Amino acid sequence: MSIGHTLLGLLESGPRHGYDLKRTFDDKFGHDRPLHYGQVYSTMSRLLKNGLVEVDAIEAGAGPERKRYAITDAGITDVEQWLAQPEKPEPYLQSTLYTKVVLALLTGRSATRLLDTQRTEHLRMMRSLVERKRRGDLADQLICDHALFHLEADLRWLEVAAARIDRLASEVRA
Incomplete structure (x- = not known):
């Protein structure tokens, strides 16, 4: 599963904080394998670097600053292309x-x-x-x-x- 594409797809419904993305991912896809917070933030950092998301807001809290991410037009296009591409059937020839x-x-x-x-x-x-x-x-x-x-x-x-x-x-x- 492409975690980056999945997080991008979740952002299409609106901007979210990393912990909101993790909670939604775990609820919808991570029953058996929840995401680690570090995985969410490293993925978001990579998506930000590649121009697929942007920081929508930075909020100060009791702890570290919380970034709210929003998907960019390039991110939407990337998700559309990923969803349209069929997955390679796995023949398991070397199981x-x-x-x-x-x-x-x-x-x-x-x-x-x-x-x-x-x-x-x-x-x-x-x-x-x-x-x-x-x-x-x-x-x-x-x-x-x-x-x-x-x-x-x-x-x-x-x-x-x-x-x-x-x-x-x-x-x-x-």
């Missing part, structure tokens, strides 16, 4: 899981046990996501569906790999 299966076979370890352990972990995660989806709003339901569909595809791959494990073992050990 860590595949690497672990091959290494297990090459080193004489049980790839079947590895696949079973991974299947158990995927199912645990899927149960957790189904529960989160059940309790969540529509946005949370959609992000959970996205993750669940990927996990389902992984489960299908785990089944295929398990069915072919003997043949794969012969090929990688040859």
Whole structure:
């Protein structure tokens, strides 16, 4: 995810302080991985340097000065271009899981046990996501569906790999 573009998009609704941007980001996108304040401010500094945001106001407070940022026309154009560009599909041709299966076979370890352990972990995660989806709003339901569909595809791959494990073992050990 492009944090810079996401923060720019959030600024389109109006100027905000860094802590407001963090709170909104975390609420909308950061359920599992909230932003650190330092990440927000370093990103805003970079966007300011690149002319995509400007300081709308500086307010004195009990602590350090608080800057309120506003998106510039160049920032709006940048967000429009980013949103219009399709994301590259990720084929996962060099996945860590595949690497672990091959290494297990090459080193004489049980790839079947590895696949079973991974299947158990995927199912645990899927149960957790189904529960989160059940309790969540529509946005949370959609992000959970996205993750669940990927996990389902992984489960299908785990089944295929398990069915072919003997043949794969012969090929990688040859």
